[in-house]
Amino acid sequence: MVPTESVKSALIQKVEHYLQLTAQERNLLSQLETSPRQYSRNTEVVSSGSPADQLFVVQSGWLISYTLLPDGRRQVLQIHFPGDICGLSDLPFAQTTHEVKTLTDCTLSAFPRDALDPIFRGSARLTAVMFSMVMIDQAIYMDRLRVMGRMNARERVIHFLLSTLSRLRVLSPGLGTVFDFPLTQTDLADAVGLTNVSVSNALGMLQEKGVLKRSGGRIHVLNEAYMRETANFIDRYGELDISWFPERA
Amino acid sequence: MVPTESVKSALIQKVEHYLQLTAQERNLLSQLETSPRQYSRNTEVVSSGSPADQLFVVQSGWLISYTLLPDGRRQVLQIHFPGDICGLSDLPFAQTTHEVKTLTDCTLSAFPRDALDPIFRGSARLTAVMFSMVMIDQAIYMDRLRVMGRMNARERVIHFLLSTLSRLRVLSPGLGTVFDFPLTQTDLADAVGLTNVSVSNALGMLQEKGVLKRSGGRIHVLNEAYMRETANFIDRYGELDISWFPERA
DNA sequence: CGACGCGTTGAGTAGCCTCAACGACAGTGG
DNA sequence: CCACTGTCGTTGAGGCTACTCAACGCGTCG
Numbered sequence: 305m306v307p308t309e310s311v312k313s314a315l316i317q318k319v320e321h322y323l324q325l326t327a328q329e330r331n332l333l334s335q336l337e338t339s340p341r342q343y344s345r346n347t348e349v350v351s352s353g354s355p356a357d358q359l360f361v362v363q364s365g366w367l368i369s370y371t372l373l374p375d376g377r378r379q380v381l382q383i384h385f386p387g388d389i390c391g392l393s394d395l396p397f398a399q400t401t402h403e404v405k406t407l408t409d410c411t412l413s414a415f416p417r418d419a420l421d422p423i424f425r426g427s428a429r430l431t432a433v434m435f436s437m438v439m440i441d442q443a444i445y446m447d448r449l450r451v452m453g454r455m456n457a458r459e460r461v462i463h464f465l466l467s468t469l470s471r472l473r474v475l476s477p478g479l480g481t482v483f484d485f486p487l488t489q490t491d492l493a494d495a496v497g498l499t500n501v502s503v504s505n506a507l508g509m510l511q512e513k514g515v516l517k518r519s520g521g522r523i524h525v526l527n528e529a530y531m532r533e534t535a536n537f538i539d540r541y542g543e544l545d546i547s548w549f550p551e552r553a
Numbered sequence: 554m555v556p557t558e559s560v561k562s563a564l565i566q567k568v569e570h571y572l573q574l575t576a577q578e579r580n581l582l583s584q585l586e587t588s589p590r591q592y593s594r595n596t597e598v599v600s601s602g603s604p605a606d607q608l609f610v611v612q613s614g615w616l617i618s619y620t621l622l623p624d625g626r627r628q629v630l631q632i633h634f635p636g637d638i639c640g641l642s643d644l645p646f647a648q649t650t651h652e653v654k655t656l657t658d659c660t661l662s663a664f665p666r667d668a669l670d671p672i673f674r675g676s677a678r679l680t681a682v683m684f685s686m687v688m689i690d691q692a693i694y695m696d697r698l699r700v701m702g703r704m705n706a707r708e709r710v711i712h713f714l715l716s717t718l719s720r721l722r723v724l725s726p727g728l729g730t731v732f733d734f735p736l737t738q739t740d741l742a743d744a745v746g747l748t749n750v751s752v753s754n755a756l757g758m759l760q761e762k763g764v765l766k767r768s769g770g771r772i773h774v775l776n777e778a779y780m781r782e783t784a785n786f787i788d789r790y791g792e793l794d795i796s797w798f799p800e801r802a
Numbered sequence: 803c804g805a806c807g808c809g810t811t812g813a814g815t816a817g818c819c820t821c822a823a824c825g826a827c828a829g830t831g832g
Numbered sequence: 833c834c835a836c837t838g839t840c841g842t843t844g845a846g847g848c849t850a851c852t853c854a855a856c857g858c859g860t861c862g
Binding site for chain 3: 833834835836837838839840841842843844845846847848849850851852853854855856857858859860861862
């Protein structure tokens with residue numbers, strides 16, 4: 305079950321979306337993906353305040369991370385997809401700062417924080433690409449900040465759906481306009497700062513206008529151009545500028 | 554004017570807030586801080602869409618970065634203080650994704666992106682600390698997301714002020730409860746997703762209740778405990794867990 | 803002195819929230 | 833196989849927060 309060089313893991317696949325890796329670099333990365341483990345749907349993987357000593361590579365499935373306010377209000381911070389390293393944002397802290405739970409059945413590989421050392425030491429190029437991927441995430445947080453700070457309910461919902469679609473396309477370049485969407489409307493609401501009621505209204509309105517269609521746990525984007533325009537969506541993936549990267553080691 | 558090892562630059566000072574550096578590491582960092590340049594108040598330093606080929610170390614002064622929506626709505630993304638590297642979030646992109654402008658007179662040192670290579674290559678420890686500092690920023694973006702998504706006007710304003718105060722204390726450990734605050738109420742509003750009117754009301758109310766006081770461009774925090782409680786504020790600075798860091802090179 | 807930026811205050815409005823009820827559906831246990 | 837239960841999404845009524853629009857005072861700067 306230990307990934308070998310010939311079986312491309314989700315993480316390697318994601319990194320190679322940006323940069324062709326050498327065998328040695330793939331090898332370094334695969335050290336993060338030993339010991340995959342299954343988690344079933346709706347399982348809390350990390351609870352806030354526990355020791356932040358390990359990180360996870362998502363091999364398959366969807367997860368969400370979120371924080372709670374003392375009064376129970378919830379903010380969904382991130383959706384984790386295959387290829388994501390989840391727990392990175394707790395790297396600097398002794399305790400985790402948010403909860404992580406599975407939305408679907410998942411396969412995760414855990415690794416300790418110091419497993420990053422060999423990467424930092426072994427390949428400046430890999431370090432640069434990891435750094436860049438973190439900065440892409442940061443750009444996305446900024447985009448979301450803009451969405452939450454300055455956009456209305458419909459725009460927020462649209463933006464979130466487009467962002468999800470874009471992220472899915474990183475690992476599935478052939479993905480069209482239909483995708484699984486295992487979040488409840490309450491999850492979505494907690495992600496974009498609304499209530500489930502407003503999300504329901506917004507989605508209903510968009511379906512009414514023929515912009516999208518829902519069936520089961522799937523979304524069908526019918527008018528992506530309109531959606532991008534409306535939510536002023538910028539795709540942060542697939543634009544990595546590697547011109548400044550160090551030479552291959 | 555070129556910083557030497559004996560003159561501690563803002564960046565080195567900030568990094569050393571977390572980690573005692575070796576002479577070699579200080580030397581690596583100081584390479585980012587050559588050629589400081591003056592900028593006067595209210596100057597656009599970076600305009601959105603320009604080539605993202607250089608980054609800046611803030612030596613002195615305050616800056617804000619922000620994005621605009623097509624209709625003119627604005628979202629302030631970040632306040633930059635001395636010691637910050639500004640432009641990092643555009644690292645992965647060919648063009649900058651937001652504007653940066655000075656709020657006060659500033660001194661900035663520019664450096665090209667590939668000036669990071671020697672750091673990645675020269676010190677795994679320095680790489681780890683830079684990585685961690687970026688992740689602290691990310692934790693703060695998540696906190697802000699929670700604020701924007703789930704908190705009301707008063708809570709938002711309080712949170713922003715506390716966060717500003719905390720960041721100032723990183724470089725000025727002796728800082729008490731009074732600090733310069735060169736943002737207009739519109740700047741603050743654009744940072745937390747409100748209007749200047751709501752910010753004015755919120756601040757007025759807080760002053761009324763004796764929680765804080767304003768005079769000139771300064772804020773005096775009178776009841777910090779109450780503020781922390783109300784805004785559920787968590788200080789992300791000064792908790793760096795370096796237990797997993799690589800050994801000194 | 804006039805122009806402008808900034809902060810304050812008031813009146814009216816709109817968008818989203820709260821509360822609530824209901825139908826559809828899946829999972830569970832008898 | 834079928835009631836029972838809980839989750840999820842939808843819809844409606846009413847309320848509240850923050851918004852828009854506007855006027856005004858103050859200080860700064862040309």
